[in-house]
Amino acid sequence: MTTDVNYHPAAELLEAFAQGTLSTGLSVALSAHIELCASCREESRRLESTSALAWSQAPAQERNEDVTEDFSALIASIVKQPQLKELSSEQFSVDKIHMLEHSVTLPRALAKVASEGLVWKKLAGGINQAQVTLDDETQCEFIYMKPGSQVPVHKHQGNEITLVLDGSFSDELGHYQAADFVVRNQAHLHRPASEEGCLCFAVLDGPLAFTKGLARLFNPINRYRFRRATSQ
Amino acid sequence: MQNMSTALGGFNVGRLANSKPQRTPGRASQAVIGDLADSDEKLLIAVGNRQDTQAFNVLFSRFATRIYAMGMKLTRNEQLSHDLVQEAMLTVWQKAPLYDLDRGNAQSWIFTLTRNRCFDMLRKIKRQPSCVSADDIWPQDGDGEHHLVHEEQGSLEVEVALIERHYTSLPAPQQAVIEQIYMLDRTHEEAAAELMIPLGTLKSRLRLGVGKLKQLIGIEK
Ligand SMILES: [Zn+2]
Numbered sequence: 001m002t003t004d005v006n007y008h009p010a011a012e013l014l015e016a017f018a019q020g021t022l023s024t025g026l027s028v029a030l031s032a033h034i035e036l037c038a039s040c041r042e043e044s045r046r047l048e049s050t051s052a053l054a055w056s057q058a059p060a061q062e063r064n065e066d067v068t069e070d071f072s073a074l075i076a077s078i079v080k081q082p083q084l085k086e087l088s089s090e091q092f093s094v095d096k097i098h099m100l101e102h103s104v105t106l107p108r109a110l111a112k113v114a115s116e117g118l119v120w121k122k123l124a125g126g127i128n129q130a131q132v133t134l135d136d137e138t139q140c141e142f143i144y145m146k147p148g149s150q151v152p153v154h155k156h157q158g159n160e161i162t163l164v165l166d167g168s169f170s171d172e173l174g175h176y177q178a179a180d181f182v183v184r185n186q187a188h189l190h191r192p193a194s195e196e197g198c199l200c201f202a203v204l205d206g207p208l209a210f211t212k213g214l215a216r217l218f219n220p221i222n223r224y225r226f227r228r229a230t231s232q
Numbered sequence: 233m234q235n236m237s238t239a240l241g242g243f244n245v246g247r248l249a250n251s252k253p254q255r256t257p258g259r260a261s262q263a264v265i266g267d268l269a270d271s272d273e274k275l276l277i278a279v280g281n282r283q284d285t286q287a288f289n290v291l292f293s294r295f296a297t298r299i300y301a302m303g304m305k306l307t308r309n310e311q312l313s314h315d316l317v318q319e320a321m322l323t324v325w326q327k328a329p330l331y332d333l334d335r336g337n338a339q340s341w342i343f344t345l346t347r348n349r350c351f352d353m354l355r356k357i358k359r360q361p362s363c364v365s366a367d368d369i370w371p372q373d374g375d376g377e378h379h380l381v382h383e384e385q386g387s388l389e390v391e392v393a394l395i396e397r398h399y400t401s402l403p404a405p406q407q408a409v410i411e412q413i414y415m416l417d418r419t420h421e422e423a424a425a426e427l428m429i430p431l432g433t434l435k436s437r438l439r440l441g442v443g444k445l446k447q448l449i450g451i452e453k
Contacts, residue, residue, distance in 0.1 A: 020306060020347035024360055024369075027351075031369040049336060052343035055298060074318060075292055078325050079285045085329050085431070112368045135360045 005037045007180040009161075014040060018047040025138030025203040029163050029181075032107035032201060036179035097142070097165075097199065104166040104199055118142060125151050139204045145169055145194040160184050160204045167198035272338035277430050280328030281421065292321055299346050306350050316353060320346040332432035334405075335372075344370060398448040399441075406441030409434050 009017075009030060016022050017030040034040050097104050097114055106114060118130035126149030130142040145151075145167075162182040169176055171192045176182050275291045278284035299320045303313030323345050331341055348366035355362070396415075399407055412423035424434040 020351050020366075024355060024364065027369050028364060048344060049340050052337075052340040055302060055343050056339040058298070058301060071292060071296065074321075075285075075289055078318075078322050079283070079288055081322065081326060083280070083283065083329050084326050108371055109364060109368045112364045116363050132363075133361055134364065135355075136358065 004177070005039070005179045005181075007174075007176060007182050008037065008040055009033060009181050009183075011043070014044050015047050015051070018044055018051050023137040024135040025140045026161070028109045028113060028134060028140070029161055029201060029203045031109040032165075033163055033179065033181045035107040035109075037181075106165065110165070110201055113140075114142070120144070125149055127151060137205060141202050141204075143198075143200045143202055145192075145198040145200075147197040148195065149197075150193040151191065158205045160202055163201045165199045165201060167194060167196050169194040169198040169200070272342075273333055274428075276324075276328055276331050276338045276341070277333075277424075277428065279325065280331055280430050280432070281424050288325060291324065295324075295342055296321070299342075302343075302346055303350060306347075307354060312353060312357070316346065316350050319349045319353065323349055329431040331430045332436050333430055334433050334436060394449050398445055401448065402441050402444055406437050406444070409437045410441050410445070413438060 013022075013026075013030065017027060017034075020027075022030065030044075034044050097106055097118070105111075113132055113134070118132070120128045120130045123129055126146035128144040128146070130144075132140050132142070134140050143162075160183075162176075162184070164176050164178050164180045164182070166178055168178070169192050270290070272291065272294065275284075275287040278287035279291065296317050299317045300313050303316035304310070307313060307316070320342070324342060327345065331338070335341075348370060351366040351369070355365075399410055402410070408427055409423060412418045412426060413420070416423075418426065420431060420434055420438075424431045427434065429437075
């Protein structure tokens with residue numbers, strides 16, 4: 001789909017995604033980026049198969065005997081179940097998000113998230129925000145910056161990833177367009193602004209929710225963050 | 233499109249590298265067949281194409297400990313890990329007809345399926361909102377496309393003469409499925425059994441081959 005993507009998730013984050021160890025909020029953001037980014041899609045397929053290989057070749061553990069208990073009753077009950085000949089492909093009634101005069105086609109996971117309806121709140125500086133609850137560890141929201149909007153200078157605790165879905169925004173470090181996956185760490189003064197307008201999906205962890213192990217996953221180069229617009 | 237003999241050759245190399253007992257040189261080709269006969273892929277095909285419960289038993293014994301280990305890694309809970317073995321192996325049984333060997337080997341297929349079931353199990357335990365599931369987050373590329381094959385059969389039968397002229401330019405695996413379905417008039421199940429490929433692979437090769445043919449013949453666009 002989009003080929004001109006400049007900002008990607010770190011390799012460790014892609015690997016954790018392939019192994020299913022990320023929170024739901026982060027997993028949704030990764031899924032959406034991968035759908036929009038051919039190179040990360042290829043990389044995540046590769047990581048999936050190397051993870052599968054490592055998994056299937058891992059030495060058997062000492063708990064073997066427990067697991068090789070008599071499963072014949074379970075197996076007998078499973079093989080009585082009907083098999084699926086066709087995949088029941090669920091159709092989402094909403095795959096677009098309508099923002100003022102234009103609408104945006106969302107990646108599949110985000111379309112599913114948005115399909116239950118978004119409640120938009122107007123914030124200062126031409127910013128609109130619609131929160132979605134995906135898990136207990138992250139705070140997720142769609143953010144729409146109106147054309148010409150500017151977020152007031154702000155500090156934030158914790159980490160935030162911002163996936164650009166439509167339009168673009170800029171900050172002191174760069175200019176971000178559709179499919180860009182922007183990682184920002186805590187406590188940096190920051191002034192994102194959007195000339196043409198911008199729709200994003202953002203995932204924030206609470207100040208305490210990130211373990212050191214997880215925080216390590218984030219690209220240390222991207223130290224400035226797209227701040228949350230609620231406080232101050 | 234990967235050539236089928238290349239794919240099978242790949243599995244074979246993998247099996248032989250597993251330091252299986254050496255056969256006598258004169259029986260080399262039989263050794264290949266013997267090894268393939270109990271590869272994970274062969275077992276999965278037997279489960280999906282013939283509801284082979286013996287093959288399912290072997291898959292169960294091969295994968296139960298691995299699934300349990302993944303459960304312990306992701307949930308750190310023995311009961312949940314036992315539940316995961318049950319849920320994942322049930323899904324293996326139910327979805328075996330959808331397995332497509334052109335998209336990856338059996339280990340990858342079972343790995344992703346187990347990861348997805350575990351992800352959904354954890355979400356349920358943690359009472360997270362059900363607005364998104366693992367299958368939304370890690371969609372299969374071919375999802376939903378299988379339906380197209382059925383819908384398009386009618387219009388294609390009219391074009392058999394044209395198809396015969398163009399189909400030799402298709403990759404051999406696609407020729408084989410088109411021959412089975414459109415020239416020999418076999419059902420999908422019969423064709424999959426004849427070619428010893430999963431039903432899911434048959435359908436995706438059919439879809440690709442038919443799409444390519446349509447382009448060559450000029451039906452599309
Ligand atoms: Zn990328």
